[in-house]
Amino acid sequence: MIGLRGWVAATALAAGIAGGIASPALAQDADAKAILMKSINFRTVPGPDSQAVAYGEYLAGLLTAAGIPASDIEVKKREETATLVARWRGTSSTLKPIILSGHMDVVEAKREDWERDPFVAVEENGYVFGRGALDNKLGLSTMVAAIIDLKKAGFKPGRDIILALSGDEETFMVTTQALAQELKGAEMVLNSDAGGALLDETTGKQLVYGLQAGEKTYADFELTFTDPGGHSSRPGATNPIYSLSRSLDRISGYTFPVLQNELTKAYFTAAAAQTGGPIGDAMRRFAANPQDQAVVATLRADPEYVGQIGTTCVATMLSGGHAPNALAQRATATINCRIFPGTSVASVQAKLAEVAADPKLTIRKIEAGAVESDASPLRADVMAAVRKAVDSYSKGLPIVPQMSAGATDGMHFRAVGIPSYGVGGNFLKSSDDFSHGLNERVPVATIAPAVTMWKILLRDLAK
Numbered sequence: 001m002i003g004l005r006g007w008v009a010a011t012a013l014a015a016g017i018a019g020g021i022a023s024p025a026l027a028q029d030a031d032a033k034a035i036l037m038k039s040i041n042f043r044t045v046p047g048p049d050s051q052a053v054a055y056g057e058y059l060a061g062l063l064t065a066a067g068i069p070a071s072d073i074e075v076k077k078r079e080e081t082a083t084l085v086a087r088w089r090g091t092s093s094t095l096k097p098i099i100l101s102g103h104m105d106v107v108e109a110k111r112e113d114w115e116r117d118p119f120v121a122v123e124e125n126g127y128v129f130g131r132g133a134l135d136n137k138l139g140l141s142t143m144v145a146a147i148i149d150l151k152k153a154g155f156k157p158g159r160d161i162i163l164a165l166s167g168d169e170e171t172f173m174v175t176t177q178a179l180a181q182e183l184k185g186a187e188m189v190l191n192s193d194a195g196g197a198l199l200d201e202t203t204g205k206q207l208v209y210g211l212q213a214g215e216k217t218y219a220d221f222e223l224t225f226t227d228p229g230g231h232s233s234r235p236g237a238t239n240p241i242y243s244l245s246r247s248l249d250r251i252s253g254y255t256f257p258v259l260q261n262e263l264t265k266a267y268f269t270a271a272a273a274q275t276g277g278p279i280g281d282a283m284r285r286f287a288a289n290p291q292d293q294a295v296v297a298t299l300r301a302d303p304e305y306v307g308q309i310g311t312t313c314v315a316t317m318l319s320g321g322h323a324p325n326a327l328a329q330r331a332t333a334t335i336n337c338r339i340f341p342g343t344s345v346a347s348v349q350a351k352l353a354e355v356a357a358d359p360k361l362t363i364r365k366i367e368a369g370a371v372e373s374d375a376s377p378l379r380a381d382v383m384a385a386v387r388k389a390v391d392s393y394s395k396g397l398p399i400v401p402q403m404s405a406g407a408t409d410g411m412h413f414r415a416v417g418i419p420s421y422g423v424g425g426n427f428l429k430s431s432d433d434f435s436h437g438l439n440e441r442v443p444v445a446t447i448a449p450a451v452t453m454w455k456i457l458l459r460d461l462a463k
């Protein structure tokens with residue numbers, strides 16, 4: 001899951017807007033909570049013992065009971081996981097469908113490491129605990145609950161609504177790639193696995209809502225030098241460790257060009273309005289002129305914002321040699337890059353080779369399941385619907401467009417030309433985000449507003 005915790009926390013805290021709108025008293029959504037707790041109990045870690053098929057069949061049963069024909073629902077086993085595709089047919093045969101995206105799989109969790117069984121949902125002290133509680137079964141459960149509620153209320157969408165749930169988002173996203181190909185031509189994707197609102201740590205009041213409309217491309221590169229080696233008492237002119245060190249030093253001194261697009265300009269414009277001091281001023285000036293070197297230096301010096309102004313690459317792993325008394329035969333380093341939308345992976349690989357400046361270097365991309373994708377346009381209809389949905393919980397809460405540095409299923413839909421928007425209904429404190437970590441949990445209080453948000457989004461965008 002790529003939420004807004006890291007990228008927006010510094011902005012919200014610097015803004016000093018903790019005195020925002022108070023949370024309304026929320027009625028519990030018992031049905032959605034029951035779906036969430038049942039969902040956690042399915043162990044959907046990809047592998048030979050995955051319960052993804054059984055989980056998909058459980059959700060399919062809920063949708064069938066709500067009135068979606070079984071013939072319009074498919075739970076498909078794919079390798080060691082599964083996908084679910086359910087189509088709620090609209091009244092129009094010409095309007096393109098809307099896709100509701102999420103992933104059924106979760107990160108592995110060991111019982112001996114957790115305070116509770118990670119695959120037995122428990123409600124304690126206002127939280128639901130369990131692996132996947134937040135990432136991403138909250139999103140799946142509230143989307144399904146919203147569909148059920150809308151069906152019961154007699155809502156008839158104009159365009160088809162397609163619930164498309166992948167099964168390996170946390171690993172190689174092979175199922176996501178398949179779904180994106182099978183559903184090409186849709187109007188848009190609403191992704192439950194990104195976006196959401198940040199709450200103040202002390203007061204619980206809303207600070208800001210993040211809407212994800214783009215993702216940087218993830219890429220790992222392996223840099224390697226090799227040599228015949230020999231006895232360490234007879235050092236020669238070449239040494240893979242020294243060669244690699246020199247190349248890494250040259251790469252560490254290089255910065256990729258500053259870049260800006262519609263999404264990041266909107267982000268800095270909105271964030272500047274909520275942020276004071278030098279950072280807020282730098283954001284405002286950068287939005288107006290991304291070539292202002294003084295503000296570029298300010299933003300590059302801050303880990304919260306350096307990733308928003310261009311491609312970044314950094315060495316993350318290093319190995320070399322095979323014995324303390326032998327000349328190294330091989331030295332390798334891994335460089336991780338987060339590539340700005342619109343920049344090709346091949347061009348970044350070529351630049352790394354150019355900067356390393358050693359013809360003996362070999363550099364290869366390590367396959368990680370990522371694909372290149374452009375940012376989605378900030379469509380007026382989407383922005384208006386999100387504004388209305390957010391207002392249902394916190395009227396006037398600032399909405400800040402977001403480009404994620406990590407990856408979600410949305411990138412594969414963007415890669416085939418379908419705009420994707422992360423519009424998760426989670427309202428969380430930063431301290432409540434235990435995605436991928438121990439004792440993952442989600443506040444019960446965020447379930448009901450999430451269902452309401454999904455219902456508003458579907459009424460407005462699928463009409």
